[in-house]
Amino acid sequence: MIEPFSKAEWSRKSWVESANEAGCGFPMQSLPYCIFADEEGRARTGVGIGAFVLDLRWCRGAGLLDGLPGPLLAACEAKTLNALLGCGSVAHAGLRNRLMDLLDAEAEEATREAVGAALIAKETATLLKPVESANYTDFYASIHHATRVGRLFRPENPLLPNYKFVPIGYHGRASSVVVSGTPVRRPHGQTRPPEAGGEPAWGPTQFLDYEVEVGLYIGDGNPLGEPIGIRQAGEHIFGISLLNDWSARDMQVWESQPLGPFLAKSFATSVSAWVVPMAALAPFRYPLTLHHPDDPSPLKYLFDGWDQYGGAIDLTVGAWLLTSVMRAAGEAPHRLSEGSLMDLYWTPAQLVAHHTSNGCNLLPGDLLGTGTISGREDESAGCLLELTAGGKKPILLPNGETRGALEDGDEVILRGFCRREGFPDVSLGECRGVVVRAV
């Protein structure tokens, strides 16, 4: 369901001036969480506000968080956000309200002074991996992605018969999830033999790709054997981030039958450093409409009524490319594509309800990827596999370079934001990764 939100809350301004600028993306209504390294390199919990990171450990020490629940206060001193995510929605709302009061333009001078001492300039802060996800699941929620990729392999029958009933997903590799900025080493692997019956090739992948996705972080989990109903499912999502599901397409096509992708994905998955809480997305939630009037109704366990079906998020995500030639020439990254989370066939709540429908237990901090976010138009495709028609139609970059696949030195930059007339933009920040040559 779609939670109501307060217009008054969304018109508040902060004494942190940079947070009030229209395009800053980090208004006082967002307050995304992060883990950053302090001067001694120790991991600390922080919150983004305007051009700053607010040090929550410092806030606690200064008594600014007094009265909030003990486990929440302890979680503000942890080295990852895992404990914080598991504190429950009441505690999360309490912390959000307290931080908004501390940052409010009407706050007293003494409060401003105390909080001001806990602000670190964002550009000087090193952001670390925010959550150690015990489990990472990747979905396939864009029907446009599924159709366009399916067309490459089955032109006559691109979309499989289960697609409009089953939110297709698979278990990903949790250990190789890395934070934005971590270089991504080109993997070795087997690829399909040039001739049927021959020996497969072995070497660095020749078709390295990115996938634009959004990651959903689980807050409260569920016990094994106890599914989460569709109406409760949204409450189990703490927040979201950007996610790049790096893929070695030539390895993937050879290894994936019959059990799905494995080494083609498990060499690296990048996540952005900010976890934007769902509370920050309230004005950007809309009912999801069916993809097509002939589409079947969702099965009962995935359906919460036509009046408020879904709770989709109007979030724009895009991918930019910066090649080493462009970097050397001081050029800006080139936008490859832009898409919207509204284009997905399934909502975040449906992904959670489906995931637990068999009794599977989710843990606080578990990460769910949406799958590649691609729209109907070819220009909104969220990966090179689609944009280049399987590598056959390389992209021409403004500087004359072409790309059918990622090359060493290429940096992929994902960006995401919510925008609505009368509301401040809410940014997901960036998710960056440079491809480095194979071992």
Added chain:
Amino acid sequence: MIEPFSKAEWSRKSWVESANEAGCGFPMQSLPYCIFADEEGRARTGVGIGAFVLDLRWCRGAGLLDGLPGPLLAACEAKTLNALLGCGSVAHAGLRNRLMDLLDAEAEEATREAVGAALIAKETATLLKPVESANYTDFYASIHHATRVGRLFRPENPLLPNYKFVPIGYHGRASSVVVSGTPVRRPHGQTRPPEAGGEPAWGPTQFLDYEVEVGLYIGDGNPLGEPIGIRQAGEHIFGISLLNDWSARDMQVWESQPLGPFLAKSFATSVSAWVVPMAALAPFRYPLTLHHPDDPSPLKYLFDGWDQYGGAIDLTVGAWLLTSVMRAAGEAPHRLSEGSLMDLYWTPAQLVAHHTSNGCNLLPGDLLGTGTISGREDESAGCLLELTAGGKKPILLPNGETRGALEDGDEVILRGFCRREGFPDVSLGECRGVVVRAV
């Protein structure tokens, strides 16, 4: 490679008489690790010896482990085996040697007395989940399983072209791995529409199955981006256990295209409570022979030379069924099948080398399943899908009951052991699970 072992070590006897009995399965050369609940219900690290569990925390407190590395001693007081697994092979060998000396028939009277105080009768000990695996991967290493299952769906072309080159595997769900004895709730799920284009059915699975597997626990891991070579791969495996990869076949066949199994597996995976260290398996290791003379040589990164190719394990595993009718009548479990780890196409070392060949990082305690262990003969098939030809030929049980799939109240019991003339049997214990009715 196959590690040498000392015949003298394997002829040692213990003052714990029950450990010297031929069929006990827990001789002083095995010393499998476990986590058990003490009288106050606290999790403690233990080691199996004959009819007893040796309390390692008590041993440490009594000074019996003095001189061993500090991290190892701390790990002996942990609530899971994770820290112990990450201590490295030198520390593991040190602990094994010390325990063998403490338990040796030649040990001094004072030692026997001190150690005797740390022995708990196995039948009174509650065994807990031994390892919290951060990541669980499931392979598909039995060519007989792959062929027999493939035949159900593609009679003319059962084995896919990648099988003899790629150790096929996929990421499993780590959060729902449970210890032997945990009831397994029948999951709900979608199944294929009765007619093409129709709506899928939704409800409790009608084809619940088990899969006989062996689990490999990782000791030392590897950093992201640094593959483990085939000659080093074996050293990264700490030990093994039994594993039941419960499967809902009707859900699996509907959901698995194109990304592989998901909810059909993630409702539960059972592991046995004992982790048998690789050191206990040394006399039972053999080179792997090719499945067929025409089979291709493994690719270089999976091949460590014909002279010592593989390091397969001569381990017999079987599945027994105890229905609620049999239980009420006091009947013994009925053996459904028996197979051997020698029948796998890939060795444990090859699975590790392949898994990390793209740079994927393994962590201490990570769990790798072999995949269903099925032999060439139909009677050695390790799951009902094979034994009943997809449910079409139900099994007749001795009491007149039939089974095409598991029913509520059915208990599946996996057992595994190594046997070799002139050596004591080494047992993996049991992995049990009762099916309970859907929510």
